[in-house]
Amino acid sequence: MPKPVLENTKEISPKGKIARAKLRTAALEVMERVGYHRMRINDVTAEAGVASGLFYHYFKDLKSLTLDVLQDFVAHSLHVEDIEKDVPKGDWYERMLAHNRLVVLAYAERPGIMRALLQLADEDEDFSQLLRKNFVQQLSWLTRQMPKLFPAAKMSEHQAMMVVYALAGTGETILRDYYINHEPVLRDKELSVEEMTELITVMFYRGLFLQNPPVEKLRYTDNLDEMRKN
Amino acid sequence: MPKPVLENTKEISPKGKIARAKLRTAALEVMERVGYHRMRINDVTAEAGVASGLFYHYFKDLKSLTLDVLQDFVAHSLHVEDIEKDVPKGDWYERMLAHNRLVVLAYAERPGIMRALLQLADEDEDFSQLLRKNFVQQLSWLTRQMPKLFPAAKMSEHQAMMVVYALAGTGETILRDYYINHEPVLRDKELSVEEMTELITVMFYRGLFLQNPPVEKLRYTDNLDEMRKN
DNA sequence: ATTATTATTGAAATTGAATTCAATTTCAAT
């Protein structure tokens, strides 16, 4: 659980809290609409319905507010720990599914924010690190199991990490191009969150286990068991 | 082969050509160093060793020059057609390998430019489309084969596209985080271009065929045949 | 009720870069 790294915490008058919250909400709204790079202080204050100068009472600059808001978003929307617990030990497919569902949901419901995440990560090394740390951490449960899961493969720790990292990337591109960029060849048919989650999870599972997941769990991809050589 | 979309073509005096070329080279250099977002006209003219005003003789604005230069880069560094022909028909692994080697090489040698590609795509819808069109086109040879390759799966065209798109994303994240962001957990061990290419290709191949590639072709990942369930 | 503190406003100052342009230089053509 990452604790707030911010000094965005002056005094805490009751009124101050409200105004500050208004600005944060407004920033999120504007970011969803125009992304981080085109967001202006004026946009935020206008959206919040306050004078532009007030911004500086509560935040140092746009980046500081954005970091604040997006760190929150990551902590609340992309943290999986709770969910993992609901899944029967050893049911890898369900576990991955639960995991991926969360990510897909974030893309589906907040594409603008997911985009802003990438924009900010590109701009700010610290935030970039934070995202990757989060990513790696989400993967760590799997990475740790690898030696036990595939003892015959005698993988090094590093190789296991590389493999899992590569697999985990599977989703990223298609999610970005589907939900953020609305790539026509993908949008040709609309997928529900559940279908998209399933697709990504199945592809991940196949790469990891050289098997299709149990067909009875599949709805959108139940035919992919036949996608195999020979 | 995308033809130049630019009106960056005024008169073509011998001297003009040189200066223009100097600016393009300088832009590439600066972009490699600082990326697209932090690049300034002054940086480019300084790097080129000319006065700042001269910029406008040859280019409308930074974005125009950048588009110009990056479209070139994509056309020359990320176009695979020639390579594909060298590969024995039906040798899927070699084909994918050749394909991926090109991409990995681009990341390894020009990480700053690859980063700038993403930056510009985020900023400019047209360029974003161009990149994706390129991406989809690279995938089309495979997508087209899918019905014949896996007739039993009875995949729709769209599903085939989704599957291939997901698989093709495999590399993107790890390449970005390895070569651009220098993620420590990945950099823990240094991989050669060949090794990275192999890893990505193997993971792609596994997801597609539910098989490991022929072990005799593998050097860095020859143990992954044992990475499978049961 | 009075005073002090904090919040809020919006016009004005500042910033940092893009852009223009009049003056100067280069160079190919004659």
Add this chain to the structure above:
DNA sequence: ATTGAAATTGAATTCAATTTCAATAATAAT
């Protein structure tokens, strides 16, 4: 050698945005 068109310069200008701040309003403390 002279000419004129194109290339080049960099100081001056413009511009869009951030940032400051003096004045005013709201709220809390006594």
